[in-house]
Amino acid sequence: MSTSTGRRPRRPTSGPGSLLEVCVVEFNTRGYDATSMEDLSRAAGITKSSFYHHFASKEALLRAGLEVALDGLFEVLDAPGATTGTPAERLRYIVAAQVAVLQRELPYVTLLLRVRGNTETERWALERRRAFDGRVAALVREAVEAGELRAGLDPTLAARLLSGLVNSVAEWYRPGRPSGASVPEAVADAAFAGILPAR
Template identity: 60%
Template sequence: MAMPKRDTYTPETLLAVAVEVFNERGYDGTSMEHLAHAAGISKSSIYHHVRGKEELLRRAISRALDGLFGILDEPPAREGRAVGRLEYVVRRSAEVLMRDLPYVTVLLRVRGNTDTERWALERRREFDHRVAELVKRAVADGDLRADVDPRLATRLLFGMVNSIAEWYRPERGGAAGCEEVADAVVVTAFAGLRT
């Protein structure tokens, strides 16, 4: 059976298809044949845009990580009391997760089986470390409880944020919108952490 010919693929649209397939089948369970079939193009057409499957994974993960690290450079994440900066980072992380849900989902599912996955895990640890520093600062300022280890608090905060990827589906017209979900995460998390 011949695949329909599509000449309109760009690296960005091909990436969107790859991310959909990675999330459906898992990265390890996805072959170039699966990607070609999903895109409706030949494998050689894919190779016209990228070197291979791992390049698509790196691009997907980079998009998610760029969104998260970009938050740390936004003025509200850099200025003011640490607790306010931390609340801002948590809120914006939830928003970025929902905005870039397919890409962040790929990031959250990496296991370290390839060079790209190991790079992604290292970058995630770096992000977590930077957030943990904000938690420590907020504890030192007396704004957050000192009886919860800052690294544990960071893991719990992002466990809550990351869990959104498991249930949030904007296309289903869910009861909660992006802003409402982000607000709920901040209110719920910081009610237990603030002094």
């Protein structure tokens, strides 16, 4: 005998298919500024009053979504692969691991990439991104000084180019494709081995 009451199951607040993920997808589709609480409530299938039980405001949702992406990126910097080995080895690990975070948290990283600094939360996120890029630039500088990268390479420019390469994956990567598991290493190969044949 079924024990179902006929009520819709409560949507979890985090994780795949969660309330937060649904709202982040709405932000990405409509734009944060253009998305209303009514839009979010409708997409999540709950009332506005129920919504406020989980998140105090639309900006609180934005902060929670951006934290998922930023926490994932900073965890990369603290992983053993990013802290041991030569500077170039650590840098390659960070590039591949960044791509893996992007794949795993695609809606959240996409949201982070679209932040423009229009709110206090967005400015906080941009500052965190700059801190991440600064640590990568410092590692590029180490690799140049160790003779592992081309002499004369501007570390800040190189870090921005690597960031641009990684972030571009968000534009074309689609979850569920069989080749997905090979994407992080393929991107790292393109960054460090190049895409043109050796002469």
